[in-house]
Amino acid sequence: MREQDARRIYSALLKRYPDARESPDAVCRGTPFEVLILTILSAQTTDTAVLKVKGPLFQKYPAPARLAQAEAPDVEEIIHSLGYYHAKAKNIIAASQALLDRFGGSVPGTMAELLTIPGVGRKTANIVLYHALGKNEGIAVDTHVRRLAQRIGFSDTDNVAVIERDLMSLFPRDTWGDITDVLIAHGRTTCDAKKPLCDRCVISRSCRYYHEQSARR
Numbered sequence: 001m002r003e004q005d006a007r008r009i010y011s012a013l014l015k016r017y018p019d020a021r022e023s024p025d026a027v028c029r030g031t032p033f034e035v036l037i038l039t040i041l042s043a044q045t046t047d048t049a050v051l052k053v054k055g056p057l058f059q060k061y062p063a064p065a066r067l068a069q070a071e072a073p074d075v076e077e078i079i080h081s082l083g084y085y086h087a088k089a090k091n092i093i094a095a096s097q098a099l100l101d102r103f104g105g106s107v108p109g110t111m112a113e114l115l116t117i118p119g120v121g122r123k124t125a126n127i128v129l130y131h132a133l134g135k136n137e138g139i140a141v142d143t144h145v146r147r148l149a150q151r152i153g154f155s156d157t158d159n160v161a162v163i164e165r166d167l168m169s170l171f172p173r174d175t176w177g178d179i180t181d182v183l184i185a186h187g188r189t190t191c192d193a194k195k196p197l198c199d200r201c202v203i204s205r206s207c208r209y210y211h212e213q214s215a216r217r
């Protein structure tokens with residue numbers, strides 16, 4: 001896809017979802033520590049489920065120093081409604097210990113440093129960098145972004161690392177963080193995994209999937 005076409009699609013989506021970037025109930029709102037922990041917890045589950053444990057978790061463990069000393073069963077009791085809660089409890093305790101041991105109790109501000117923290121991959125690091133620290137170092141590719149990038153035609157692969165690179169080459173750096181939020185908004189409301197509402201979609205005329213489906217009819 002040409003850069004100018006990709007940017008036109010992004011503008012149409014931005015107009016369609018003007019609040020996507022500022023949703024107050026997203027898991028990526030809060031202090032850098034909260035955003036880091038909530039994003040680790042959000043793997044394989046919904047934002048709604050994560051937001052339900054946010055209050056109890058940070059009431060008991062408001063800072064890395066407290067969570068680093070937590071007993072795993074106590075943390076599991078709070079987050080057991082999330083999938084993979086054994087591994088997630090272990091990861092957020094270990095992540096807090098890493099913040100204390102290596103970063104003076106603060107969330108580090110570079111991709112390379114974040115990737116050394118237990119439970120943190122590029123998606124989580126990109127979310128923390130953008131939403132907690134205001135930095136565009138990459139593009140977070142979650143399940144919605146991956147699906148939409150393929151359907152729309154921003155990328156031809158299922159490999160998230162390659163999708164991220166393809167998106168980074170199509171869009172200007174100052175839009176990278178917002179690309180994720182806008183694509184997630186479109187994925188949740190219109191471009192459903194099983195039943196995309198193509199007839200109501202503002203970008204259907206530019207969408208590869210839409211044209212492929214139309215050609216088959």
Ligand code: SF4
Nearest residue numbers: 191198201204207210
């Ligand atoms: S036209 Fe359909 S497949 Fe393409 S982005 Fe819109 S909803 Fe998704």
